[in-house]
Amino acid sequence: MKPVALVVLAALAFPSAASAHATLQRTGPSFRERVQVAPRTVWLRFDQAVKPLPNSIVVYTSRGRIVSAPAHRGKDAYRVAAGLRSLAADAYTVRWHVISGDGHVVSGVYTFGVRTAAPPPTEAYGASGPTRAEHVVRWLYFVALALLVGGLGFRVLVLRAPLPPRADRRFYLVTGIGAVATLQVGIVAFLLRAEDALQLPFGRFLYGDLSPIAGGTRFGEAFIAMTLGFALVTALLFLSWLTDRTAFLWPAFLLGLGFASGLSLSGHSAADAGSSWKSELADWVHLSAACIWIGGLVQLALVVLPLAPAVRRTAFLRFSTVATVLIALLLAAGTYLSILRLPHLHDLWTTGYGHVLLVKLGLVALALAWGGLHRLIAVPAVARGGDGLFARLPRSVLGESLAGMAVLLAAAVLVDSRPPPRPVSPPPSASQPSR
């Protein structure tokens, strides 16, 4: 027993130099650095001694040609380096693997540019995607966002009156599912994107360095901000349920809307040619309006119509008014973004992006027709005091919300697709007289 106790005490008492597997601390050139003079070597510095392999550092040009020599130990045991051929102006991808002090192979990828801007690691040479799984995950993210932000929006904009206990519980259940799913699906989406960039088998992906993707790409920064933001929103939603104070729902709603902008600030509307603050704003308005509309329909169908008879008339009529404004915003922002991304009408049927947009427009038309029927038939009947309609209305409203979720699926594929390149305006001709 004594030797065991001694080992335990020694292990607890003595500081150890190596505390986990190796972590990349510095590189030369650094992540996404644009250098004017072509470097002669690439070096990596870790926080502990590592063992290099011959293929520890492989540097690719943007066309996939290898320009690095076999890797070797650097100045000390913490560094690995590889010589480079004479590099032309281009973007370069560095893929690295070293054996950590604990015996694990740690891996990573980053980019740098010689007299040119380096792409984010998600667009490094060899990166793939987005895959079908990523389309589904993005769609689930949109649905979760609609349940959360739409549910909160419904409660603060449409239904301020207290709900019966059963309806109240279901409101928190549906919105809570949205909150938890937003966090979980966000993590899965980030890992899938990282896997596309790292291109590692699962066992090695577990030890892949995700920091260039988390800190060096718009997507990664949006992931960090949105995860933290929605964790806070979830906490506020929980506090509202815990204390029976709906006052917590206002900051939760506003924060949820604010952090949803992470998608707009990291997607096509922010990164593609021609993007500006107007395209980012339009994208955010488009997404927010869709979330509040679809999430509101779900609340109406699952919470208010079946479980809150005292407030269902008011809620239905008020939501109908709010939904009209939301649809107007949705269509205005969507039309602006479509014109921005598809400069020519024929792009709709000649490009893949246009095909997906056509499918989306078809589904939008279906959802709008469904909503129009509610507006033209159900709203006047409910306003006249016809209670008989409430028996069939939940199913019909749920149908409209499902049509809206189908629109979100098309939107998920659209977000992962690349819009056609914008036409480049020709430079002014030399023979043209200057004015």
Next chain:
Amino acid sequence: MQPSAEHVHWLFATGFLILGLCLLGEAIVGSEVWRRRWWRAHLWPGILFLMGLLMWPVMTFYTNSTVHMLAHGSWAEVLTLAGGVELALVRGKLSSPWWRLTMALAFLVSGSGLLIHEQNGWLFQRSSFLHHLMGWTLVVGAVVPVARCIRPRSVAVGSTFALTVVVIAVYLYCDRDLAPVFGHLSPLAGVQHR
């Protein structure tokens, strides 16, 4: 500019220490006395919930490997869940004592996370040893919250539960290199790595 891993470990170790001492206080004086003041009733569940929330930034900012990110994420989720359930029990939003089993779930998930993310043997290095020790303490210790569901008034069960949390705090204090703050305690420690 991120705080070093040592400081983050110590921050959570302090959280667990306060948590364990509160639980010990409740076990010794009894829940009726402990909960006479409303703030005291909310104290340790609130700390647990807050620790869960604080674990989310750890997950998002320490992404030097996938396995670490996933482990921190799972701890963030179970700490938030367990803290939230305990708060709901105190407030009367949940009434069944079986909800306390979420604490057992938190122990099991946290222990499994520690064991899965540490793939070296016990004696490979100090952090490996401590990860195994913490992992098995939590996995085996998951029976204590189960016993707490069955015998909620037992002083022995309550004290064991509290001391398990205190022991986890001590392990967490020891888990990282002491060198950057206290200086090298021994020449065996080697070169400072941060």
